[in-house]
Structure formats: C-alpha cells, structure tokens
Amino acid sequence: MSAATRKEQLYGFWGSVAELFRIALRAIMGSKMRSFLTTLGIIIGVLAVVAVVSILQGVFQSFLGQFEALGANTLFIRPNYEMFSDRREGVRRLKLTYDDAQAVAQQVPDVRAIAPMLFRSDSIAFRSRHDTTTIVGTTEAYGPISDVNMETGRFLGPMDVDSRRKVCVIGHDILDKLALPDQCLGTEIQIGRDTYTVIGVVEKLGGAFGESDDDRIYVPLTTAIQQYGNDAANQLILLVQVRDAAHMDSAVERISNVLRRQHGLKFGQTDDFRTFTQEEVLKQIKTFTNVSTLIVVAIVGITLVVGGIGIMNIMLVSVTERTREIGIRMAVGAKRIHVLYQFLIESVTLSTLGGVIGLGAGWGVSLLTVWILRKTVSPTFPAAYVPLWVILLSLGFAALTGAVFGVYPAVKASRLDPIEALRYE
Amino acid sequence: MTASGDTLIEARDLVKDYPMGESVYHALRGVSLTVRRGEFIAIMGPSGSGKSTLLHLIGCLDTPTSGEYVLAGSPVHTLAPDQLAELRNKEIGFVFQTFFLLPRANAAENVELPLIYAKIPPAQRHHMAMEALEFLGLQTHAAHRPNQLSGGQRQQIAIARALVNKPSLILADEPTGNLDSKTSENIMGLLVRLNQMGNTLILVTHEPDIAAYAPRQVRIRDGLIVSDELVGASGKGGGS
Numbered sequence: 001m002s003a004a005t006r007k008e009q010l011y012g013f014w015g016s017v018a019e020l021f022r023i024a025l026r027a028i029m030g031s032k033m034r035s036f037l038t039t040l041g042i043i044i045g046v047l048a049v050v051a052v053v054s055i056l057q058g059v060f061q062s063f064l065g066q067f068e069a070l071g072a073n074t075l076f077i078r079p080n081y082e083m084f085s086d087r088r089e090g091v092r093r094l095k096l097t098y099d100d101a102q103a104v105a106q107q108v109p110d111v112r113a114i115a116p117m118l119f120r121s122d123s124i125a126f127r128s129r130h131d132t133t134t135i136v137g138t139t140e141a142y143g144p145i146s147d148v149n150m151e152t153g154r155f156l157g158p159m160d161v162d163s164r165r166k167v168c169v170i171g172h173d174i175l176d177k178l179a180l181p182d183q184c185l186g187t188e189i190q191i192g193r194d195t196y197t198v199i200g201v202v203e204k205l206g207g208a209f210g211e212s213d214d215d216r217i218y219v220p221l222t223t224a225i226q227q228y229g230n231d232a233a234n235q236l237i238l239l240v241q242v243r244d245a246a247h248m249d250s251a252v253e254r255i256s257n258v259l260r261r262q263h264g265l266k267f268g269q270t271d272d273f274r275t276f277t278q279e280e281v282l283k284q285i286k287t288f289t290n291v292s293t294l295i296v297v298a299i300v301g302i303t304l305v306v307g308g309i310g311i312m313n314i315m316l317v318s319v320t321e322r323t324r325e326i327g328i329r330m331a332v333g334a335k336r337i338h339v340l341y342q343f344l345i346e347s348v349t350l351s352t353l354g355g356v357i358g359l360g361a362g363w364g365v366s367l368l369t370v371w372i373l374r375k376t377v378s379p380t381f382p383a384a385y386v387p388l389w390v391i392l393l394s395l396g397f398a399a400l401t402g403a404v405f406g407v408y409p410a411v412k413a414s415r416l417d418p419i420e421a422l423r424y425e
Numbered sequence: 426m427t428a429s430g431d432t433l434i435e436a437r438d439l440v441k442d443y444p445m446g447e448s449v450y451h452a453l454r455g456v457s458l459t460v461r462r463g464e465f466i467a468i469m470g471p472s473g474s475g476k477s478t479l480l481h482l483i484g485c486l487d488t489p490t491s492g493e494y495v496l497a498g499s500p501v502h503t504l505a506p507d508q509l510a511e512l513r514n515k516e517i518g519f520v521f522q523t524f525f526l527l528p529r530a531n532a533a534e535n536v537e538l539p540l541i542y543a544k545i546p547p548a549q550r551h552h553m554a555m556e557a558l559e560f561l562g563l564q565t566h567a568a569h570r571p572n573q574l575s576g577g578q579r580q581q582i583a584i585a586r587a588l589v590n591k592p593s594l595i596l597a598d599e600p601t602g603n604l605d606s607k608t609s610e611n612i613m614g615l616l617v618r619l620n621q622m623g624n625t626l627i628l629v630t631h632e633p634d635i636a637a638y639a640p641r642q643v644r645i646r647d648g649l650i651v652s653d654e655l656v657g658a659s660g661k662g663g664g665s
Contacts, residue, residue: 019541030529328525331486332586333514333542335507418486422525 016341024346027318028353038314039354041307042401046355046394049300050362054384055369060289062382064282073112073245074145075252076276077238077259083272094272095234098221100262104240107258110251115142115239118224118232124217125190126178133174134216135191137224137232138239145241153185153200156220160199164222168196171216172204191217194227248277297393304397307354308405315347315409326413327421340414347406348399355398359391433593433625434460434483439492441478441648452478454648455492460627462593465620467628467639475648477598480629484517484596485509497593514542518587520616522599524579526571532582533558533567539590557585561615577608584615588624595619597628601635613638 028035036043079094081087101116118137123130142148143155151172160167168191174180180187180198187198196219205213225233242251252275259273319326326339334342366384373381441453452475460466470476481487482494485501488509494501497516504512518539519525526535536554545553558564561581571579580600587595597616601609617638620626630636637656644652 016544019547026529324525325527328527329538329542330510331484331513331519331525332539333510333590335510335542337507338542419481422486422521 016338017345020338020342020345021349023342024349027322027346028350034314035350035353038311039307039350039357041310042304042351042354042398043307043358043361045300045303045307046358046398047362047365048303049296050359050386050390050394051365051369052299053296053390054363054366054386056292057387057390058366058370058382058385060285061385064285072278072282073243073248074239074241074278075248075255077240077255077273078276079235080270080272080274082274083270091235095263096236096238096259096273097234098225098236100259101236101238103262104238104255104258108251108254110242110244110247110254111240112243113141113145113241115139115145116221116236117142117239118221118228118236120224120228120232122192123190124174124178126180126187129178131177133171133177135224136216136218137221137228138218139221142218142239145239149203151201151203153198155200155202156218161220161222164226165220166194166196166223167199167220169200169202169218170198171202171214171218173214174217175201177215191219192227248279252277300394300397304401307351307398308401311347311351311402312405312409315343315406316412318346319343319409319413322413323416323421323424326416327418327424330416330418331422336414339416340410343410343413344403344406347409348402351402351406352395352399355395358398359394431462432459433462433464433497434458435493435495436483437493439479439482439489439494441475441482441487442490451648453482453489456645456648456650458643458650458653460625462625463620463623464641465617465626465628465639466641466643467630467636468643468645469630469633469636470645471631474645476629476631476645478648479645480596480598480627483594483627484519485513510542514539514590516593518584518590518592518595520580520583520587520595520597520600522602524571524576524583524603526579526582526586528571531568531570532563532574532585535571535582536585536589538586543590553589554585557589558582560588561585575608576604577611580604580608580612581615584612584619588619594625594627597626599630600628601630601632609635 077096079090079096081090081094083094084090098116101114105111105114115138118135120135120137121132122135123132125131136142138156139161140156140158148155150169153169155169156167159165168189170180170184170189175184178189180189184198184201188195189198190196196217202214202216202218240251240255242248255275256271256273260271263272265272326334329339329342363384363386366386370381370384436456436458439453439456439458440451443450443452454475456475456479458479468476468479478487482489482501483496485496485504486509488494488504489502492502496512499512499516501509501512513519527538530538533551533554536557537550540550540553555564555567558567561584563578563581563585566574566578566582571582574582580603584595584600587597595616600616601612604612613635616626616628626639628636628639636642639656641653641655643650
C-alpha cells in the first residue's frame with residue numbers, strides 16, 4: 001500500500017516531467033518550420049560561438065602542445081643573467097657547467113635525467129652551400145627528455161659523447177638549407193672549421209609560430225666544448241627531467257640547494273642561476289585562454305538574449321493560438337502549475353534543441369574553415385577543437401535562455417481562466 | 426458503488442454577478458438545485474437565461490459570487506482554482522458542443538488526457554483509455570486524429586474522455602448542437618445508456634426534443650429557475 005503510494009508519488013514527479021517533455025516535443029515537431037525559425041537566433045548564436053571557439057581552441061591546443069611536448073616534468077636551468085645590469089658581465093662571471101649537471105644528477109634523487117646544452121650560432125657548409133644555424137652541444141640524455149623522433153638514422157649516443165666523435169644530428173630544415181642529398185646519412189658537412197658526419201635527421205616538428213626547432217644541429221657536448229672552448233662550456237643550459245611532475249616544486253628546491261652548494265653561495269646571497277618549469281609557461285598561456293573564454297562567454301550571453309527574445313515572441317503567439325487547448329486541459333483537470341510547466345518545458349526543449357543544432361552546425365563550419373585555411377593560408381593550420389566546456393556552456397546557456405524567456409509566456413498561459421480559454425475562437 | 430438516492434449536488438441560492446463597466450450583470454439571481462446520484466437532468470433555457478453560467482458553476486469551472494455549492498461532499502464555493510481543477514479531474518466528465526479534442530493528439534491520447542492530470546502511469550492510462558474506447562466500439566479508431574473522424578465519432582471520443590476517469594457527474598453542454606439529427610439520436614441514445622448504467626448526467630440544451638430524453642427537466646430564465654419537473658422515464662425524443 002505504502003510502497004504503491006510511494007511509487008505513485010515517484011511517478012508523479014518524473015512521470016509528469018516525462019509527460020510534459022513528450023507534449024513539448026509533439027508541439028515542436030507539429031510545426032517544424034516554425035520551431036526552426038523560432039530557435040534560429042539560438043542556433044546562430046551557438047553556431048558562431050562554437051565555430052570561433054573551436055578554431056581558437058585548436059590554435060591554443062597546438063600552442064600548448066608544443067610546450068607540453070617537453071612535458072610537465074621538465075625544467076630548464078640557465079645562469080641568472082638578470083643579476084647583472086650588463087649582460088656581458090654576467091656572461092663573464094657566471095658559470096653553469098657540466099660538473100654542476102653531474103652534481104644535480106647524482107645528489108637529487110627526484111631527477112630522472114639531465115641534459116646539459118651548449119648553444120652556439122655557427123656557420124655550416126655542404127659542397128658549395130653556406131648558411132648559419134644553431135649548434136646544440138648535448139648528450140644522449142637530450143633525446144628521451146625532449147622526446148625526439150628520428151626521421152632517419154639515430155640520435156646521439158653515449159659513445160659519441162665519450163669519444164668526442166665528430167658526428168651530428170640535423171634538424172629537418174637543414175636538409176633544405178644545405179641542399180643535402182636524399183640519402184644524407186654518412187654525408188660530411190662543415191660546422192665552423194670542422195667536418196662532421198651526419199648520423200640522423202630529426203622528424204619535422206612544425207611550429208606554427210616563427211622560430212622553429214627544425215633549424216638546429218645537435219653535436220656531442222664533448223665535441224662542442226672541444227670546438228668552442230671552455231668559455232662556452234661554462235655557460236650551459238641544463239634541461240632536467242624529474243621523475244614525478246607532482247613533486248616538481250620540491251625537486252626544484254633540491255636542485256637549487258645542490259647548485260648553491262656547487263657555487264659556494266652563502267645564506268642570503270641570491271641564486272646565480274634561474275629555473276623555468278613548463279608549469280610557469282603554461283600558466284601564462286592559460287591566463288590568455290581564460291581572458292578569451294570570458295570574451296566568448298560575453299558574446300554567447302548577448303546572442304542568446306537576442307535568441308531568447310525570439311523564443312519569447314513566438315511562445316507568446318503560441319500561447320494565444322493554443323488558448324483553446326489550454327482551456328481543454330484545464331477543464332479536464334490541469335492545474336495552473338501543469339500548464340506553466342508545459343509551456344516552460346516546451347520553450348526549454350525548443351531552445352536546447354536549437355543549441356544542439358547550433359553546436360553541430362558550428363562544428364561543421366569550423367571544420368570547413370580549417371579546411372579552407374589549410375588550402376589557402378597554411379597547410380599546418382591546427383585542427384579545430386571543441387572542448388567539453390564549450391558544449392556544456394552552449395547547451396547550458398541555450399537551456400537557460402529558454403527557461404528565462406519562457407517564464408513570461410508560461411505564466412501568462414497558466415493564468416488563463418478556463419471558461420474564457422474554452423470560449424476563445 | 427454509489428447508492429441511488431445519495432445527494433451528489435447541493436446548490437443553495439447561487440448568485441453570479443459579472444461587472445459590466447459601471448453596472449453589474451446578474452447572470453444568476455439565486456438558484457437552488459439538488460441532484461441525487463444516478464439522476465438524468467436537462468437544464469433548458471434560451472440564450473442569455475443563465476444556463477451557461479449555471480453549467481460553469483456546476484462544472485467547477487467558476488465559483489459563485491454568493492451562495493453555497495457542495496459537489497460530492499466538497500464545498501466548491503470555498504475552493505481555490507487548483508482545488509477546482511482537482512475536483513473537475515476527479516468528479517466531472519465534460520462533453521462539449523464542439524467536442525474540444527486536441528487536434529494533434531490521436532483518439533486514445535485524447536481519451537487519456539484527464540488521466541495524465543490524475544497522475545496515472547502511462548501503461549495503465551493507455552489500458553483505461555482503450556477500455557473506454559472499446560466500450561464505445563471505437564477501439565479501431567484509437568490511432569486516428571480528430572480530423573480523420575466524423576462528427577459523431579468525435580463526440581463519442583469526447584464522451585470516452587468524459588467517462589475514462591469514472592467521474593461522479595457527466596456534464597454535457599449542447600452535446601448534439603453540431604451534429605445532424607441521425608447522429609444526435611445515436612449520441613443521445615449513448616447518454617441514456619450511460620445514465621441507465623448508473624452515471625449521473627446533466628444535460629444543458631435549448632432544444633426541447635433533446636431535453637425530452639431526460640426524466641427531469643429544469644427550466645431557467647433570467648437567472649432564475651422557473652420550473653423543475655419530473656416528466657417520467659427517459660424515452661424517445663419529440664413532444665412529450
């Protein structure tokens with residue numbers, strides 16, 4: 001008995017909602033063209049937002065991807081040139097050496113790998129071709145940390161470093177710069193005054209924004225030191241990979257302590273080196289993303305208000321047209337709240353359907369736009385990307401619009417007098 | 426089970442005024458009426474007599490300006506709009522002159538309508554609607570929309586809707602007003618049958634030959650009951 005009553009009550013609520021939803025769908029599908037036109041404002045609003053956001057997000061994502069390729073578990077350390085107002089003085093007095101790297105690797109258990117890097121700009125030549133590029137002296141550790149993928153050949157190995165071999169791994173752009181033959185492995189090229197054998201070519205990285213890691217040549221650190229001298233060897237950049245990104249902060253602290261000891265810094269003296277984590281860089285990008293999100297939300301708001309007015313307009317017409325229906329429902333026992341919910345759910349359903357259509361159409365438009373941009377502007381233009389929050393935001397706003405602008409017509413319907421409503425012609 | 430002889434309607438001194446600009450229109454000037462369960466009453470009167478207003482009051486679509494109206498134990502004159510809606514849903518089945526079916530819903534769905542607001546689950550609802558349609562021999566038309574049905578069939582669907590929730594009172598407002606005489610006869614025959622099965626029936630009409638089906642005839646004029654007489658057992662229409 002009581003179970004039956006409870007079941008009845010349970011049906012009472014969800015059953016009523018399902019019922020009203022069914023009634024709403026029938027009314028909407030009963031006049032498809034009109035429903036479509038009613039919700040067109042919502043459709044266009046959501047379409048525009050989804051198209052713009054998905055293209056922007058695609059660009060952001062590829063941007064983020066370039067930083068995240070190094071991983072959240074990596075950090076850079078370089079000499080703290082900002083200590084000196086004159087950078088040349090910094091270059092003269094500051095040191096970050098291979099020994100420092102060794103000390104960090106040995107004394108900080110959080111560190112999985114460390115790749116010292118020596119950067120130099122130098123001239124390169126093959127046969128009659130001359131050019132300049134960035135020479136990166138490093139160790140075999142660089143490959144795994146930076147997740148280097150080889151197009152052909154191999155990356156630097158421990159033997160290359162230990163034996164100071166005159167071998168090099170070239171970035172993709174170098175192939176063009178020096179007009180190297182298709183089978184370039186084993187080819188000898190000039191770097192500065194010395195001759196190096198090409199042992200590998202790194203896969204093209206792309207990089208939509210100017211300076212690219214493709215315009216580089218990697219050589220063994222030991223060989224580079226031999227070529228460029230001890231001054232260069234004292235000004236390394238350390239690329240560090242920690243075991244667990246979650247412990248990044250404590251790792252940074254331990255690394256700092258080791259380097260302070262290595263450099264004989266006393267308590268109170270500023271660090272003569274600086275660390276940069278991916279997190280810091282990413283934070284800046286995300287701030288930018290958040291601002292643009294805010295702008296988008298504002299645009300959604302405005303367009304949906306316009307769409308909402310359209311919905312309210314037609315719902316008011318619809319209430320008038322269906323006065324008789326409202327009267328019939330009231331005569332057979334519909335309470336005011338039933339009529340109110342019926343029209344409210346109808347407008348919410350209508351606007352949400354508009355949101356869904358807008359979402360699909362916006363996605364289509366962004367795919368098309370990217371396709372056109374790839375044909376015309378840049379073949380590597382990043383793919384459009386619709387984050388979940390955009391979907392939820394659009395549908396949420398669309399539904400909310402239907403609710404807000406549906407209230408007035410629904411209240412108007414529910415306040416009708418049954419006799420008047422039945423008499424309405 | 427309703428024992429014949431129980432009082433279903435007890436109306437005392439019903440007054441209904443409508444403000445008409447400066448003045449007041451007195452639609453009902455003090456109408457008293459008692460109806461027992463199982464009765465079949467025709468309320469007759471020309472247009473403007475107040476019979477429509479009385480119908481609205483009896484049908485719980487409106488409340489009197491003054492006076493008391495008790496329907497099946499509920500003091501209707503004291504109720505708020507939502508309570509009236511609930512009472513209509515439970516106690517009254519309406520049959521209207523122009524049928525008042527929902528055009529977009531099929532016959533079965535139209536019949537189900539009162540059950541939706543009675544919060545009866547869909548499966549049971551459909552079953553009850555089909556039962557009512559079967560009773561009227563319309564089960565084969567369950568999936569038809571009103572515009573696919575004849576006038577007589579539409580009114581039968583409306584009667585099925587009025588019956589489906591097993592109300593205490595069936596209120597028919599000029600039920601044959603939009604039908605030809607042959608169909609009118611069928612519909613009236615059906616209403617008589619419903620009365621013979623124990624349903625209380627109040628019929629509002631201005632046509633004497635339709636009113637003649639009812640054993641009790643109440644005449645109303647200028648907002649007052651002018652006659653209330655038993656004319657014998659319900660029979661075939663025409664002059665009595």
